[in-house]
Amino acid sequence: MSDKNIVSIEDRIPKLKQARKKKANRRLIFYLSIFFLLIAVIIYLQSPWSEVRSIEVDGNVFLTDEYIIDESGLTEGMNIWSLNGSSVVSGMEENPVIEQASINRKFPSTVLIEVEEQSVLGYVQEERAFYPVLANGQVVSQNANASAGNAPLISGFNETELAELASEMEDVRPSIFNMISEIERKDPEEDEGSTLITLYMSDGFLVEGEIDQVLDKLGYYPSIVSQLQEDDNGIIHMGVGIYFESFEKDEMEEVDIEDEIEEINEEVNEENENTGNE
Incomplete structure (x- = not known):
């Protein structure tokens, strides 16, 4: 073996000491960092x-x-x-x-x-x-x-009736709900045990009837209005049947539109399917 490959112990000892010193210094720095970090966290937690x-x-x-x-x-x-x-x-x-x-x-x-x-x-x-x-x-x-x-502005309802109204309104489509400007509870003394309401619609028509029947059939509203004349103005009654009562007649004239219900149902179903697809 040549002399170039021979390293004496005296030459290696200083290098080993230096390596150990660097390693010890790194450990010391690490532990000091952890210590000061913990001190900083404690100070932070105790400070404002x-x-x-x-x-x-x-x-x-x-x-x-x-x-x-x-x-x-x-x-x-x-x-x-x-x-x-x-x-x-x-x-x-x-x-x-x-x-x-x-x-x-x-x-x-x-x-x-x-x-x-x-x-x-x-x-x-x-x-x-x-x-x-x-x-x-x-x-x-x-x-x-x-x-x-x-x-909509809501008037005339007590707490129990408001809860009933909220429950019945759950199934009203947003497009119809947005057309309601006011919901009025009619005088309870005239109700004879039922809850009668009047809806004031944004297009000028009124919708009247018992709360459950009105809100159950309110989906028909756009199709009902389309059956009326452009200059018609009055009340759409929603009950067992659906009919229109004009304000402009000297005598109140009822216009029966119950025969259109099947066609209205088809239109409502088609609208619901389109809404669901969207």
């Missing part, structure tokens, strides 16, 4: 930087930010890591107005509450304020943004 400084609310239409924050139980100054998001969400979703909720942290010190409220059925008016009636029939009468929206 880990406190909630701002609570934001998104997605609410009817309920105010203040009401939702109060419902969540979150407060500024609490530790951002101490809040239990799932517990907060569970508590908020017990509120019948809030359909879904979520809690997210926005660093360094902001909490975002996102909510999805029940859809609106209409509005009830008290003095100059308008309060939304939700799809479950509940009136948001407190801590709500009282402003009328694109939904």
Whole structure:
């Protein structure tokens, strides 16, 4: 073996010591980094930087930010890591107005509450304020943004009747629902045990009848109107039969359009199929 391949122990020892020293230094730096990181985390958790400084609310239409924050139980100054998001969400979703909720942290010190409220059925008016009636029939009468929206005005209903109205309205197609400008409960003393309503439509016609019969047959409305003259103005009665009562006649003249029901049914079914395909 040549002399070039022979390395003496004296030559190798300094290199081994240097390698061991570098390895020890790397370990020391690693452990010191972990130590100072833990110290930084402890200091952060104990400092005001880990406190909630701002609570934001998104997605609410009817309920105010203040009401939702109060419902969540979150407060500024609490530790951002101490809040239990799932517990907060569970508590908020017990509120019948809030359909879904979520809690997210926005660093360094902001909490975002996102909510999805029940859809609106209409509005009830008290003095100059308008309060939304939700799809479950509940009136948001407190801590709500009282402003009328694109939904019918509802009048004359008590709580039980509002729940009945909400239930019956579930199957009304959006295209028909958007044509209703007002829903009025007729005088209960005239009802003889039934719930009579009047719908004020955006095209000027009125629709009257018992609540279940009117809302069950309201899908026929566009086809019924198409059977009338352009200058007709009056009431469309929906009951066992469907007939039109004109305002413009000296004597109220009933126009029977019950024979058109089969054709109307076909048109409604065709519209439903088109809607489903879309």
